[in-house]
Amino acid sequence: MPAYFRLAQVLVVAAAGLGGSVALAADANHGGELAKRWCAACHLVDSTQNQTSTDAPPFDAIAHKSDFTPEKVAFFLLDPHPKMPNFPLSRNEAADLAAYIGSLRKYPVQ
Numbered sequence: 773m774p775a776y777f778r779l780a781q782v783l784v785v786a787a788a789g790l791g792g793s794v795a796l797a798a799d800a801n802h803g804g805e806l807a808k809r810w811c812a813a814c815h816l817v818d819s820t821q822n823q824t825s826t827d828a829p830p831f832d833a834i835a836h837k838s839d840f841t842p843e844k845v846a847f848f849l850l851d852p853h854p855k856m857p858n859f860p861l862s863r864n865e866a867a868d869l870a871a872y873i874g875s876l877r878k879y880p881v882q
């Protein structure tokens with residue numbers, strides 16, 4: 773892995789640790805691809821999808837919860853809920869997924 777990539781990873785982690793915005797460094801498009809691959813079995817991940825096999829909350833609903841922040845979702849994903857399979861997500865992937873969910877909000881997160 774090139775050194776500059778490692779550095780970028782470290783910076784994302786540092787920003788998250790300081791309470792800075794993970795979303796700024798994250799790639800929502802990549803998060804969308806990950807969501808379709810890993811999350812769509814249980815969650816509605818975008819408006820083109822109309823069926824899942826579970827009652828997991830749609831990402832659109834998660835994005836519009838009043839206490840939503842990409843940081844919270846990223847940290848949630850690094851320590852998954854018991855009902856969710858334990859994904860081997862890297863911090864970058866968790867941040868990208870969180871940024872993707874954030875991008876579903878009608879109004880940008882502060």
Ligand code: HEC
Binds near residue numbers: 828
């Ligand atoms: C095997 C089914 C399953 C898969 C796959 C899955 N989830 Fe979930 N997820 C759930 C269920 C069920 C809940 C609701 C848990 C609860 O509220 O008790 C949930 C809850 C969540 C929540 C919390 C919602 C809230 O109310 O705060 C987030 C965020 C989330 N999932 C993101 C993801 C992401 C991102 C992926 C893909 C990497 C994913 N999930 C894959 C089943 C799944």
